[in-house]
Amino acid sequence: MKLGCFDLMKEKNILRILHETLHAEHGSALEMLAACKATSRDNLVYGYFEHAKDEYIHTKTFKKILATRIENTHVEIARNYRFTPIGIIKKGYVDNNGFLIETLKLKDFVAYVYTNELLAKKSFERILKLIKDNKRDFDSILDIMKDELRHHGMAREYFLKYYPNLQPYHLFLYKLRETIKNKTRRIYYKNIEFLEIIFKPLYSLLALLGGYLLLKFNHYHFYRENINLMDISSKSLL
Amino acid sequence: MYIGISAYNHESAIAIVNKNGELLDYCKEESLSRIKGDQSFPKRALKRLIQIHNIDSSIIEKVIFYEKPLSSFLIPLKIASKSLPGSLDFLVHQLRNFKNSSINCFLDLNKFMPGLENKLIYIDHHLSHTLTALLYSKSQENICSIVVDGFGDRSTSTISFINNINNIRELWAAEYPYSLGLFYSTITDFLGFAINEGEYKVMGLSAYGNENSPHARLVKNLIKWNDITKNIDTEMEYFSYHKSVSNSYSEKLTNLLGEPRNPFVPLMPDDKYFQKYADIAKGAQDSVNMILKKIFEHAYNLTNSNKYLFSGGVALNSACLNSLAELSFVDELIVPPSPGDSGAAIGSAFYGYITSNKKPRKILKPSLFPSVFNCNEQLEQVKKIISEKFELISDCHHSALQITSKLIKNGEIIGTIISNSETGPRALGNRSLLCDGLNKQAVDTLNTVIKNRSPFRPTAPAMTIATAKKYYQIKSELKTCYLSMNATCKCIDNNISLDFPVTHIDGTARIQIVEDESILDQLLCILKPMGIEILANSSLNISGDPTCFDLIDSLMVCSLTPLKYLLTDFGLLKKK
Numbered sequence: 042m043k044l045g046c047f048d049l050m051k052e053k054n055i056l057r058i059l060h061e062t063l064h065a066e067h068g069s070a071l072e073m074l075a076a077c078k079a080t081s082r083d084n085l086v087y088g089y090f091e092h093a094k095d096e097y098i099h100t101k102t103f104k105k106i107l108a109t110r111i112e113n114t115h116v117e118i119a120r121n122y123r124f125t126p127i128g129i130i131k132k133g134y135v136d137n138n139g140f141l142i143e144t145l146k147l148k149d150f151v152a153y154v155y156t157n158e159l160l161a162k163k164s165f166e167r168i169l170k171l172i173k174d175n176k177r178d179f180d181s182i183l184d185i186m187k188d189e190l191r192h193h194g195m196a197r198e199y200f201l202k203y204y205p206n207l208q209p210y211h212l213f214l215y216k217l218r219e220t221i222k223n224k225t226r227r228i229y230y231k232n233i234e235f236l237e238i239i240f241k242p243l244y245s246l247l248a249l250l251g252g253y254l255l256l257k258f259n260h261y262h263f264y265r266e267n268i269n270l271m272d273i274s275s276k277s278l279l
Numbered sequence: 280m281y282i283g284i285s286a287y288n289h290e291s292a293i294a295i296v297n298k299n300g301e302l303l304d305y306c307k308e309e310s311l312s313r314i315k316g317d318q319s320f321p322k323r324a325l326k327r328l329i330q331i332h333n334i335d336s337s338i339i340e341k342v343i344f345y346e347k348p349l350s351s352f353l354i355p356l357k358i359a360s361k362s363l364p365g366s367l368d369f370l371v372h373q374l375r376n377f378k379n380s381s382i383n384c385f386l387d388l389n390k391f392m393p394g395l396e397n398k399l400i401y402i403d404h405h406l407s408h409t410l411t412a413l414l415y416s417k418s419q420e421n422i423c424s425i426v427v428d429g430f431g432d433r434s435t436s437t438i439s440f441i442n443n444i445n446n447i448r449e450l451w452a453a454e455y456p457y458s459l460g461l462f463y464s465t466i467t468d469f470l471g472f473a474i475n476e477g478e479y480k481v482m483g484l485s486a487y488g489n490e491n492s493p494h495a496r497l498v499k500n501l502i503k504w505n506d507i508t509k510n511i512d513t514e515m516e517y518f519s520y521h522k523s524v525s526n527s528y529s530e531k532l533t534n535l536l537g538e539p540r541n542p543f544v545p546l547m548p549d550d551k552y553f554q555k556y557a558d559i560a561k562g563a564q565d566s567v568n569m570i571l572k573k574i575f576e577h578a579y580n581l582t583n584s585n586k587y588l589f590s591g592g593v594a595l596n597s598a599c600l601n602s603l604a605e606l607s608f609v610d611e612l613i614v615p616p617s618p619g620d621s622g623a624a625i626g627s628a629f630y631g632y633i634t635s636n637k638k639p640r641k642i643l644k645p646s647l648f649p650s651v652f653n654c655n656e657q658l659e660q661v662k663k664i665i666s667e668k669f670e671l672i673s674d675c676h677h678s679a680l681q682i683t684s685k686l687i688k689n690g691e692i693i694g695t696i697i698s699n700s701e702t703g704p705r706a707l708g709n710r711s712l713l714c715d716g717l718n719k720q721a722v723d724t725l726n727t728v729i730k731n732r733s734p735f736r737p738t739a740p741a742m743t744i745a746t747a748k749k750y751y752q753i754k755s756e757l758k759t760c761y762l763s764m765n766a767t768c769k770c771i772d773n774n775i776s777l778d779f780p781v782t783h784i785d786g787t788a789r790i791q792i793v794e795d796e797s798i799l800d801q802l803l804c805i806l807k808p809m810g811i812e813i814l815a816n817s818s819l820n821i822s823g824d825p826t827c828f829d830l831i832d833s834l835m836v837c838s839l840t841p842l843k844y845l846l847t848d849f850g851l852l853k854k855k
């Protein structure tokens with residue numbers, strides 16, 4: 042099937058969103074698994090285990106949706122949408138400093154899960170609009186949304202049970218905070234894109250200068266022929 | 280205590296060697312983060328090891344990083360500079376990614392384990408590989424070490440000679456960008472598999488290829504051994520890994536070999552293009568075999584040695600070892616259980632131990648299962664998961680093994696999560712999926728239904744040495760390699776093993792000879808009277824995920840796949 046220019050752009054946009062969501066879902070699976078391992082109360086361990094399992098299944102579903110959509114695309118386009126586990130860190134879905142459970146207080150972590158599940162459901166609604174032409178994919182995403190809503194409900198229940206002093210409006214505040222954070226994150230990335238336009242020529246100039254300088258740089262001291270490797274200074278970075 | 284670190288380029292890992300020269304523990308970051316190929320600073324591994332062994336920072340003498348970070352940063356930049364302005368994007372990317380480069384090890388140590396950065400030292404990368412390999416050798420003197428990887432901190436292949444543990448002289452090197460490892464990775468990429476992960480698939484696929492086909496020949500012309508300069512010659516215009524961020528090969532390679540494979544289209548043996556891709560894989564595999572032979576011959580000319588250590592990422596290519604062992608001058612060939620970069624953390628830690636004392640020091644051979652764990656660590660935690668989803672069929676080790684054997688006999692597949700975990704990428708029984716190696720249906724189910732692997736990838740067999748000798752051409756030169764499933768071997772001519780489901784299409788198998796008293800040895804002992812002497816053995820994981828490390832990981836695999844049984848430290852579990 043040949044796509045027109047506009048259709049191709051639209052299709053690429055769908056592929057990009059699916060690709061991102063796939064990484065995000067795998068990221069959630071890992072976050073929940075980490076939470077499961079970091080918890081001692083066996084009820085909670087069970088809850089996080091089931092949650093992680095759902096997220097793994099979501100990942101698998103998105104992999105399938107992406108793969109069938111991309112199968113007939115030109116190979117040079119398809120190559121850009123491969124899933125790599127380390128992409129989860131590179132794209133920021135798992136923080137380089139550690140999983141949320143490792144870096145947040147338990148209360149904040151639960152609040153995060155509570156709000157994020159709701160936000161996830163919202164972003165799935167947007168995806169649904171984009172892929173409404175495909176009944177099978179549409180239905181699988183509907184199923185995922187039901188899961189996310191259930192996760193949201195579980196987190197809410199837990200939150201109110203273990204932190205009884207908190208009122209439902211606290212949850213609202215948490216949600217507001219996360220929404221603002223998400224929005225600012227988006228603004229931040231938009232800004233970065235903008236800054237990129239300004240800074241790219243500067244970086245390029247630096248790289249160009251550095252590159253030509255490096256060409257002059259003799260790397261004879263990298264040669265080790267006939268040298269006892271055990272004698273090389275262990276303090277040296279070279 | 281000496282802590283070895285490998286990070287930033289391939290799977291990161293931590294190794295700890297104690298003051299008696301004993302590998303105390305070893306842990307890959309991916310085992311804990313569950314991110315396959317995790318190359319970030321191994322913060323979780325470091326934290327876990329320090330915690331479970333109760334290590335006070337005052338007794339940590341040195342922290343040894345597995346490469347010279349500035350060299351590893353500057354050399355690719357310098358080589359890319361030669362292709363300016365075409366390589367500008369590559370240079371910009373490298374400069375901007377400075378904070379993810381290994382130069383930052385100092386800062387990361389300071390961030391995650393403040394104080395340790397003051398004890399940080401650096402070791403030559405190929406020396407870290409050499410030392411890792413040396414630990415698995417009986418003698419530590421007069422032995423030749425060959426390291427072949429993608430790129431370390433300056434060279435891509437080296438030959439050195441170990442006079443003794445304090446005198447290891449480098450005799451030859453191939454310089455970046457001429458790299459056998461990166462050549463193979465590029466072909467892996469061209470064939471639509473992920474670099475650093477799909478190389479096994481290329482190796483499995485190559486068995487279907489025809490060495491005289493036009494595609495195989497074209498690939499074999501891309502990299503050669505130059506008999507005059509005694510070095511590797513790569514036709515660099517077909518490759519871009521040294522000057523592009525997004526492409527490992529150039530348009531010229533596409534013009535030469537035709538369209539690359541779409542990674543999203545499953546590759547099946549009766550597909551239209553299957554043969555073409557298999558031929559390309561065959562060309563790459565033959566090139567690796569040929570160039571490695573040349574490197575070994577050159578090493579022999581330089582050293583006259585009959586004993587060889589072989590490590591670096593390319594040593595993971597188990598299909599090349601058999602032909603190397605056939606070289607007339609090779610009497611012994613040792614490949615460590617984790618010859619790639621993650622394993623180099625072990626050699627690095629030992630470097631600290633060796634150099635901290637002037638006189639040569641005693642070294643204890645590391646176990647094949649160095650990553651400390653016991654399921655009982657998590658038993659209390661998973662009480663509810665087990666009671667809701669599993670049934671404990673037996674809680675006594677002896678009877679669990681008896682029942683497991685009966686289940687295997689009946690064609691069932693068993694997952695194992697027992698005690699410490701393996702060093703390398705191959706499961707040797709403690710984190711395995713096992714079934715009767717001669718039961719075709721069970722092997723197929725293990726491979727495709729549970730593991731979701733491509734049907735052209737073989738499953739490895741595990742057996743005792745006595746059994747192996749009945750079916751396979753065992754080479755005495757490779758005896759340590761068989762223990763860690765590092766080498767393939769050929770079936771005996773006209774032997775029934777040619778039809779075993781664990782034998783690959785080309786009549787080879789990547790066999791594991793089981794260690795005495797290991798869990799597989801115990802199982803085979805019970806299975807023998809039942810008529811089973813070969814187990815199919817694959818790692819316990821879902822395709823794309825790291826091998827399971829702890830009990831929770833294995834329960835997750837059971838929950839997500841049709842796997843029903845799990846043999847653990849506390850008994851045999853059956854999924855409800």
Ligand SMILES: [Fe+2]
Nearest residue numbers: 066069096099
């Ligand atoms: Fe999800």
Ligand SMILES: [Fe+2]
Nearest residue numbers: 158188189192
């Ligand atoms: Fe969720």
Ligand SMILES: [Fe+2]
Nearest residue numbers: 428431591620
């Ligand atoms: Fe290496």
